[in-house]
Structures are given as structure tokens and as C-alpha cells.
Amino acid sequence: MKTEGGSPLNLNPEPHAASDRRRLRGGAPIQIGLLGCGTVGGGVLRLLAENSGYLAERAGVPLVVKRVVVRDLEKERVSALDRGLLSTNPAEVVDDPSIDLVVEVMGGETPARELIERAIDRGKGVVTANKLLLAAHGPALLARAAARQVDLAFEGAVGGGIPIIRTLRDAFASDWVERVTAIVNGTCNYILTRMRDTGASFDAALREAQDLGYAEKPDPSLDVDGHDAAHKLIVLAMLAFGAQVDAAQVHTSGIRTIEEADHLYADRFGYTIKHLAIGRDLGDAIELRVHPTLIPKQSVLANVSGVLNAVLLEGRAVGPSLVYGRGAGDLPTAVSVVSDVLDVARSIASGVAGMQGRGMSIKPRRVRPLSEIVSRYYLRFAVEDRPGVMGRIAGALGDAGVSIEQIVQQGPTKRSSGAAAREPAVDVVLITHDAQEGLVRSALDAVAREEFLREPVHLFRIEEP
Amino acid sequence: MKTEGGSPLNLNPEPHAASDRRRLRGGAPIQIGLLGCGTVGGGVLRLLAENSGYLAERAGVPLVVKRVVVRDLEKERVSALDRGLLSTNPAEVVDDPSIDLVVEVMGGETPARELIERAIDRGKGVVTANKLLLAAHGPALLARAAARQVDLAFEGAVGGGIPIIRTLRDAFASDWVERVTAIVNGTCNYILTRMRDTGASFDAALREAQDLGYAEKPDPSLDVDGHDAAHKLIVLAMLAFGAQVDAAQVHTSGIRTIEEADHLYADRFGYTIKHLAIGRDLGDAIELRVHPTLIPKQSVLANVSGVLNAVLLEGRAVGPSLVYGRGAGDLPTAVSVVSDVLDVARSIASGVAGMQGRGMSIKPRRVRPLSEIVSRYYLRFAVEDRPGVMGRIAGALGDAGVSIEQIVQQGPTKRSSGAAAREPAVDVVLITHDAQEGLVRSALDAVAREEFLREPVHLFRIEEP
Numbered sequence: 001m002k003t004e005g006g007s008p009l010n011l012n013p014e015p016h017a018a019s020d021r022r023r024l025r026g027g028a029p030i031q032i033g034l035l036g037c038g039t040v041g042g043g044v045l046r047l048l049a050e051n052s053g054y055l056a057e058r059a060g061v062p063l064v065v066k067r068v069v070v071r072d073l074e075k076e077r078v079s080a081l082d083r084g085l086l087s088t089n090p091a092e093v094v095d096d097p098s099i100d101l102v103v104e105v106m107g108g109e110t111p112a113r114e115l116i117e118r119a120i121d122r123g124k125g126v127v128t129a130n131k132l133l134l135a136a137h138g139p140a141l142l143a144r145a146a147a148r149q150v151d152l153a154f155e156g157a158v159g160g161g162i163p164i165i166r167t168l169r170d171a172f173a174s175d176w177v178e179r180v181t182a183i184v185n186g187t188c189n190y191i192l193t194r195m196r197d198t199g200a201s202f203d204a205a206l207r208e209a210q211d212l213g214y215a216e217k218p219d220p221s222l223d224v225d226g227h228d229a230a231h232k233l234i235v236l237a238m239l240a241f242g243a244q245v246d247a248a249q250v251h252t253s254g255i256r257t258i259e260e261a262d263h264l265y266a267d268r269f270g271y272t273i274k275h276l277a278i279g280r281d282l283g284d285a286i287e288l289r290v291h292p293t294l295i296p297k298q299s300v301l302a303n304v305s306g307v308l309n310a311v312l313l314e315g316r317a318v319g320p321s322l323v324y325g326r327g328a329g330d331l332p333t334a335v336s337v338v339s340d341v342l343d344v345a346r347s348i349a350s351g352v353a354g355m356q357g358r359g360m361s362i363k364p365r366r367v368r369p370l371s372e373i374v375s376r377y378y379l380r381f382a383v384e385d386r387p388g389v390m391g392r393i394a395g396a397l398g399d400a401g402v403s404i405e406q407i408v409q410q411g412p413t414k415r416s417s418g419a420a421a422r423e424p425a426v427d428v429v430l431i432t433h434d435a436q437e438g439l440v441r442s443a444l445d446a447v448a449r450e451e452f453l454r455e456p457v458h459l460f461r462i463e464e465p
Numbered sequence: 466m467k468t469e470g471g472s473p474l475n476l477n478p479e480p481h482a483a484s485d486r487r488r489l490r491g492g493a494p495i496q497i498g499l500l501g502c503g504t505v506g507g508g509v510l511r512l513l514a515e516n517s518g519y520l521a522e523r524a525g526v527p528l529v530v531k532r533v534v535v536r537d538l539e540k541e542r543v544s545a546l547d548r549g550l551l552s553t554n555p556a557e558v559v560d561d562p563s564i565d566l567v568v569e570v571m572g573g574e575t576p577a578r579e580l581i582e583r584a585i586d587r588g589k590g591v592v593t594a595n596k597l598l599l600a601a602h603g604p605a606l607l608a609r610a611a612a613r614q615v616d617l618a619f620e621g622a623v624g625g626g627i628p629i630i631r632t633l634r635d636a637f638a639s640d641w642v643e644r645v646t647a648i649v650n651g652t653c654n655y656i657l658t659r660m661r662d663t664g665a666s667f668d669a670a671l672r673e674a675q676d677l678g679y680a681e682k683p684d685p686s687l688d689v690d691g692h693d694a695a696h697k698l699i700v701l702a703m704l705a706f707g708a709q710v711d712a713a714q715v716h717t718s719g720i721r722t723i724e725e726a727d728h729l730y731a732d733r734f735g736y737t738i739k740h741l742a743i744g745r746d747l748g749d750a751i752e753l754r755v756h757p758t759l760i761p762k763q764s765v766l767a768n769v770s771g772v773l774n775a776v777l778l779e780g781r782a783v784g785p786s787l788v789y790g791r792g793a794g795d796l797p798t799a800v801s802v803v804s805d806v807l808d809v810a811r812s813i814a815s816g817v818a819g820m821q822g823r824g825m826s827i828k829p830r831r832v833r834p835l836s837e838i839v840s841r842y843y844l845r846f847a848v849e850d851r852p853g854v855m856g857r858i859a860g861a862l863g864d865a866g867v868s869i870e871q872i873v874q875q876g877p878t879k880r881s882s883g884a885a886a887r888e889p890a891v892d893v894v895l896i897t898h899d900a901q902e903g904l905v906r907s908a909l910d911a912v913a914r915e916e917f918l919r920e921p922v923h924l925f926r927i928e929e930p
Contacts, residue, residue: 043782047640054824057823057824058823058824060820060823161782161783161786162786163631163632163635163636166631170628170804170807171631171800172804173803173807174512174519174807175800298768300768300769300770300775303763303764303767303768315626315800317508317796317797317800318790318796319794319796319797320773321626321627321788321790321791322775322787322790323632323786323787324765324785324786324789325783325784325785325786326784331782331784332782332784335636335640335780335782335783336636338639339636339637339638342635342638342639343635350815352815352817355811358522359519359522
């Protein structure tokens with residue numbers, strides 16, 4: 001992670017007490033406190049137990065779970081949990097001087113934030129999978145950890161079992177990340193895959209996802225409206241571009257507006273529709289957006305199907321690099337959390353805690369407004385079937401300086417039953433060449449004033465990742 | 466990396482001198498010696514120079530190139546190289562006590578092996594991208610490094626810029642790798658992509674690859690016959706399965722036998738032909754093979770095109786995980802080498818060198834013979850066009866206990882001009898259900914005795930990665 005210019009958050013204090021800390025530790029086990037014991041927490045306990053011998057060898061000392069904080073002492077837990085370790089009091093983890101490492105898997109902002117801050121202030125290493133918290137307070141938490149010379153690790157926060165955080169941090173250490181193109185929400189990807197493969201409507205595919213436990217019931221909006229993906233993009237941008245961003249700066253749209261017809265037209269033009277989180281480093285600014293996107297069927301991202309996630313990085317020297325896998329689920333996320341636990345435990349045991357964040361610089365960066373981005377566009381207009389309409393649409397785009405690569409008219413459509421009673425509607429669908437979004441929007445404003453338009457225009461951006 | 470049972474190579478000595486070493490070092494820069502300065506070496510020098518400030522921050526001390534050993538002092542070099550550092554004497558790197566870290570980018574087995582051994586013996590960290598050497602002597606070199614408590618890092622050896630080594634080592638630390646399915650030879654992948662997309666013959670696609678510098682001239686056999694992929698599979702198996710294997714144990718076949726017709730039939734059945742390196746951990750044995758393979762067009766590996774590489778790991782807990790990117794080229798490989806340099810330098814600077822290999826166990830494991838593997842098969846028989854032939858082929862397979870999923874007959878083919886003079890040949894092409902390879906081979910032996918067979922049978926295995 002590199003940025004130009006100064007760094008308002010100092011993540012680079014001099015390590016001074018490391019060798020003392022190691023001498024003090026001797027070969028004592030690393031004592032771990034868990035905050036939360038849901039599905040991920042249960043998976044962490046299981047993996048720590050099953051791999052204890054191997055992890056002790058890798059860390060150089062045994063890893064021991066000392067305390068597990070939960071809300072309900074009576075609830076059923078995994079068999080790997082010794083119930084004697086349970087407590088409802090988080091202070092027994094974050095304030096216990098014998099605990100070296102805190103694993104936060106409770107989620108949410110409150111009280112997770114305060115507990116992590118307290119753990120850091122008391123010199124403990126922290127591992128978390130809390131993307132919401134990191135999206136809101138990541139840079140401040142990292143700076144706090146760096147100042148206190150402890151590690152804050154969060155591989156599980158983005159992309160479940162995908163090693164994207166360590167890839168950005170370590171593998172790209174000597175490269176410059178120019179672009180991030182990511183499928184990071186399994187719910188959206190499942191719904192879009194089913195719509196494409198079975199011709200299902202959004203509503204039908206959502207119900208199916210809910211029945212399978214891939215989408216929240218009754219309110220799936222955190223996923224299908226793109227907010228979850230936006231949180232993950234903020235965390236990725238922090239590492240890839242050294243950017244401190246808040247959610248309001250990320251253009252975020254979800255998948256509710258995609259209709260069956262859009263999948264059919266996309267396919268006809270050689271594309272697949274994916275819900276992407278896109279980040280670009282333009283030098284003087286960055287671009288951050290989350291939205292449905294048409295990508296070529298030959299793209300490697302096009303075959304990332306169902307609940308799978310993938311993050312494609314474009315490095316200046318290394319070129320494209322993709323990591324792919326299960327983006328959610330208790331075990332994949334738990335594997336990432338335990339990998340972090342091993343890393344942090346090893347650093348503590350060898351007296352070099354707090355080194356991972358060294359050299360990081362995270363600061364606010366200008367985010368390019370959506371109107372300034374340049375993209376190709378897929379536009380679908382449901383219009384009255386009468387002569388001259390295609391010409392009026394093409395004309396409006398031409399007047400705005402937007403040139404068209406392909407245009408087709410097809411219909412009548414059966415979607416809009418109210419409209420069909422009047423007169424059959426047809427679809428005019430087109431693909432533009434590269435154009436600035438502001439120009440496209442002004443053309444659409446002109447078309448919106450035409451009486452032949454039956455529904456709001458369907459606009460999706462096109463990427464060639 | 467985990468294996469069951471004992472470990473004949475002891476990679477786990479107690480670290481004892483680490484804090485002493487760190488105290489001795491103080492904040493002194495890490496002195497680097499380069500062995501070799503070809504395209505990768507030049508890229509390494511460039512990245513070290515361009516990122517020197519950032520790398521020093523991350524490592525905690527400056528990284529300084531002290532000596533660059535080359536064969537020809539007069540040859541043109543990258544501008545990042547201070548020619549005063551050049552030497553033709555490798556002893557000035559491996560025997561110089563002030564050099565902390567040796568980067569071996571000369572390639573080949575001799576003298577690289579001896580120089581790396583000497584560097585290890587003198588307590589230096591080593592970074593290499595030498596897959597040939599690692600395939601032949603990886604376990605012994607790792608054991609030597611562990612015994613001397615120094616790091617031996619080799620991210621650049623497999624998959625160029627793809628962070629596959631650290632993914633296996635770190636991200637999968639608490640998981641068990643059950644399967645590795647990899648596209649690791651860019652030359653083969655380029656040729657197969659061109660054959661599929663343009664209908665070119667193997668010879669034409671090979672010439673094109675040679676003209677573009679993607680295949681060696683005049684002898685491309687290291688790549689197209691699969692040996693390069695086998696070397697990489699051996700390195701992957703060392704980390705993924707803790708297996709010490711030699712090249713003779715890896716079934717290796719190349720892509721010369723694939724004809725245009727095979728791409729057409731594969732496509733018709735819903736598959737793409739890829740040259741894959743496949744490893745499986747079956748518990749009591751492992752499976753290691755390199756060969757052309759039919760995979761479903763919907764597989765994420767199917768869209769890994771051109772010179773790109775990808776490694777798909779199947780973890781018991783984490784599920785599928787894929788890393789993908791440029792598998793070769795000076796800069797991608799150099800990025801991996803420099804990431805390793807940073808890792809190793811950081812360990813030296815903080816007095817914890819030699820910890821990365823801790824907990825690794827590498828030992829000989831039983832490799833399942835090819836006759837025992839179970840797979841689905843694509844079989845193409847070029848036969849005389851006469852009644853009963855399809856029945857005879859199906860009968861031979863049935864007699865051997867191999868059941869057929871699909872069978873088609875098509876022709877006449879135009880491929881075999883000599884045969885065409887006699888009588889038009891037709892193709893009988895079939896896909897089997899899962900079958901043991903030994904049974905398939907015995908069926909093919911029976912068919913080989915039939916006089917209707919015009920050419921040797923084309924056999925390709927089918928995988929569903």
C-alpha cells in the first residue's frame with residue numbers, strides 16, 4: 001500500500017520494546033480471548049483445536065483459548081468449546097493482562113469498536129472479521145494499533161476465505177495497484193447467476209436465495225442494495241490505494257433494477273451482468289463504485305458463479321491477479337481468522353508485534369464524482385412502438401457527444417402489462433463507446449422528456465476486466 | 466503444509482540465536498547480493514530502486530544492493546544497475562560476510578545449487594525463482610535453511626506474479642489442501658487458447674507463440690511436452706501435501722497430440738481443453754499428473770486464456786480458492802522476488818530469520834500409479850467408415866467395465882490424407898463415466914487390435930474443477 005504525499009495518520013512509530021517484550025515472554029503460550037461465538041467463532045474454536053499441534057509448531061509456542069465472551073451462556077455451542085471458558089463480561093477478555101490476543105467475531109459497530117480499542121490500548125494483538133467496523137473506522141484503528149505497536153489483522157473481513165488482504169499487503173508490496181474489480185457479495189452473485197442461467201425474475205431468484213440461507217429474511221437490502229459490497233470496497237481501497245474513504249463517497253447501487261430482459265440482451269451482445277465493486281487509482285484521485293456491470297463472457301470474472309467471490313487486481317508491474325473462493329460461510333471465514341491468529345501470535349511470540357502495519361500510509365484522497373467517470377454504457381429504453389423513436393434516442397445521445405457502438409430494437413415486450421393494454425412497448429437497447437457519465441446523463445435527461453418513453457431508462461456500465 | 470506421520474527432514478530446530486542476531490545488527494541496512502542479472506534480475510533491481518523508500522519503511526531498515534554477479538561484464542544492463550557493483554565472481558556474493566541476503570536469478574541447476582547451499586551455510590537468507598532447482602532439491606535446500614535458521618523464499622518459482630506460495634504457506638495454514646488444479650505453463654495455455662479460438666493447428670499456433678516470444682526457439686519441448694509444468698507441480702506438492710517427489714513420479718504429457726478436431730468435439734460436448742497440472746491428497750497416497758484435460762466451459766479455469774496462469778486449490782474447510790495472473794515475464798516474477806526479499810529482509814532485521822519454514826514437514830509420499838486413478842475420459846477413434854464399428858468400440862469398453870455417457874460418430878474427416886486416398890475415415894468420439902484408467906487402457910488395447918482403427922486413439926482425461 002502506497003500513497004503519494006504526506007500521511008496524516010502516523011502508522012510508522014519506531015519499534016523499541018520488541019526484543020524486551022520477547023525476552024519477557026520466554027516461551028509462554030499465547031493466550032487468546034474470543035469476543036463472540038457464533039458460526040465464525042465456533043469455526044475458529046474448531047480449527048484452533050483440530051490444528052493445535054501444527055499451529056504451535058508454526059507459532060513457536062502453544063495457542064491457548066483462555067476466555068470466550070458470549071451474550072447467552074445457555075445457548076448451544078460447538079463441541080470444541082470448553083464451557084468453563086464462557087463469560088458474558090467482555091472485560092474478562094479486553095482487560096485481562098494475561099490475554100495476548102483478542103479475536104473479535106461478534107460483528108456490528110457497538111460494542112465491538114470500543115472493545116477493540118481497549119484491547120489495543122492494553123497492548124493486545126487483535127484479529128477481527130468485522131467489515132462494517134473496518135469500513136467505518138479502519139484507518140483510525142490501524143493508526144491506534146501502530147501507535148501501540150500491536151497487530152490488527154482482518155483477512156476475514158473481505159471475501160471470507162479468500163486471501164485478499166495478505167495478497168494486497170504482501171504480494172503487492174513492491175507494486176502499485178491501479179485497479180480493483182471485485183465480486184464481493186455472494187448474495188448478489190447468486191441471484192444474478194440464477195437469473196442468467198434459469199431466466200428467473202429478481203423476485204424469484206431472491207426468494208430462492210432466502211430459502212437457501214444466502215440472503216437475509218425478511219430484509220435483504222444490506223446485500224442486494226450494494227451496501228455490504230461498498231463496505232468491503234472501502235476496506236480494499238484502504239489497502240490498495242492507501243485511501244481513507246467514507247461510505248457516502250462510494251457510488252452504490254444494487255441489483256433490484258435488473259430485469260430478465262437485461263440478461264437476455266447482455267447475453268446477445270456477448271456480456272454477463274455481474275454486481276461489481278470497482279476501484280481505480282488515477283493518481284490525483286481515486287474512483288470507487290459499486291453497481292451492476294456488463295462484462296465480456298470471456299472474462300475470468302464472468303465464470304465466477306453462485307455464492308463465490310473474486311477480487312481481480314491490476315498491478316502496474318505484475319499485471320492482472322485474481323483471487324477467488326468462498327466469500328462467506330463459517331468455515332472459510334474461520335480459516336482466514338485462524339491464519340491471522342497464527343500471524344499475530346507468531347509476531348507476539350518473537351517480540352516483533354506491530355510490524356505488519358509498518359510503512360502503511362492511509363489518508364483521505366479525492367474521489368472522482370460519478371459524472372466525471374468514463375465508461376461504456378448499456379442503455380435500455382422501453383418505448384412506444386412507432387417510427388422515428390430509435391432516431392430520436394440516437395439523436396439525443398449524438399447531441400450530447402456520446403457515440404453509439406451498437407443499437408437494436410426489439411419487441412413488443414410482455415413485461416409491462418399496464419402499458420401493454422395501451423399499445424405494445426418495444427425495447428431500444430444500445431451500447432455506447434467510451435463516454436463521460438455526465439454527458440450520458442444529459443442525453444438521458446433529454447430522452448426523459450419524450451412522451452414515447454414508457455419506463456425509466458435502464459443504465460448499466462460496461463467494464464472489460 | 467501438513468503431513469501425517471514422521472518427518473525424515475527436520476525443519477524444526479529451536480530458534481536460539483535470533484534475539485542475539487538482532488541485537489548485533491542494530492539498525493544496519495540489509496546488504497543484498499544478486500546472482501544473475503537477466504530480465505528477472507533487471508526487474509528486481511528496478512523495483513528495489515523505485516520502491517526503496519517504501520521498502521525501507523516496511524523492512525525497518527534500508528535494503529542495499531551490494532554486489533551483482535554476471536557472466537559478461539560488458540553486456541547491456543538496466544539503468545537501475547550501478548555498474549560498479551558488477552562482478553563475475555560469485556564468491557564475492559556468497560562468501561562475503563557483509564552480505565545478508567542472496568537473490569538467485571541465474572536459473573539452472575549448476576552452479577545455482579552449490580551457490581545457494583554455500584549462502585545458506587554462511588547464514589544468509591536466500592530468495593530464488595529457480596523452479597528447476599526447487600523441483601530437484603527443494604526439500605533438501607529447505608531442510609538446510611531450517612537447520613541454519615535462515616529463510617529460503619521462492620514465490621517467483623511458480624506462477625510468476627501469482628502469490629501462490631504464500632497463499633499455500635500462510636492463508637491455508639489452518640486448512641488441509643485436498644486438490645490442486647493448475648494452469649502453470651503460459652506457452653501451452655497460449656497455444657491451446659489460439660487453437661480453440663482461431664481453429665489453428667498445433668504447429669501454426671506454436672509458430673505464432675514462438676514469433677511472440679512465448680515459446681522457445683528452436684526447441685519448445687520443455688514447455689509443450691509438459692516438463693516445466695511438472696517442475697512447478699512438484700514445488701506445489703511440496704507445500705500443499707508436504708510431499709518430496711521426483712520428476713519420474715509425475716505422469717507428464719504435453720499438448721502435441723491435440724488436433725483441431727479435438728477442440729471442436731470438446732466444444733460440442735461443453736468442454737474446453739486445458740493443459741493442467743493436477744495434484745490430489747488421498748490421505749494414504751497422492752496423485753500427481755500433468756496432461757491435456759477437458760474441463761467444463763463454465764469452469765473459472767476455462768476462461769484463463771492466453772499466457773495467463775491460475776492455480777485452483779481445494780481446501781477441506783475453505784473450499785475452492787483460485788489465484789490467477791501473469792505466470793511469467795520479467796516484471797511479474799520480479800514483483801514476487803522483491804516481495805520475498807522484503808519478507809526475508811524483515812525477518813533478518815528483526816532477528817527472527819528462519820521462522821517461515823517452521824512447522825513444515827516434507828517427506829516422500831506414495832504416488833498413486835496412473836493405472837489406479839479414476840477419471841472420466843474423452844476418447845476419439847479415427848476409424849474406417851463401415852457398419853458395426855461404433856458397436857465394436859462400445860463393446861470393448863463395456864467388456865472392460867467402462868460405461869459410456871455419450872458417443873457420436875462424425876465424418877468423413879479430412880485430416881489423414883494418406884488414409885483418405887484409401888477410404889474416408891470417420892471419428893467415433895465418446896465420453897465415459899468415471900472409470901479406472903487401467904480398465905480404460907485394457908479396453909483400448911482390445912480396440913487397437915481391430916483393423917478398422919486408422920490412427921492411435923486420442924485419450925484426454927476430463928476434470929470438473
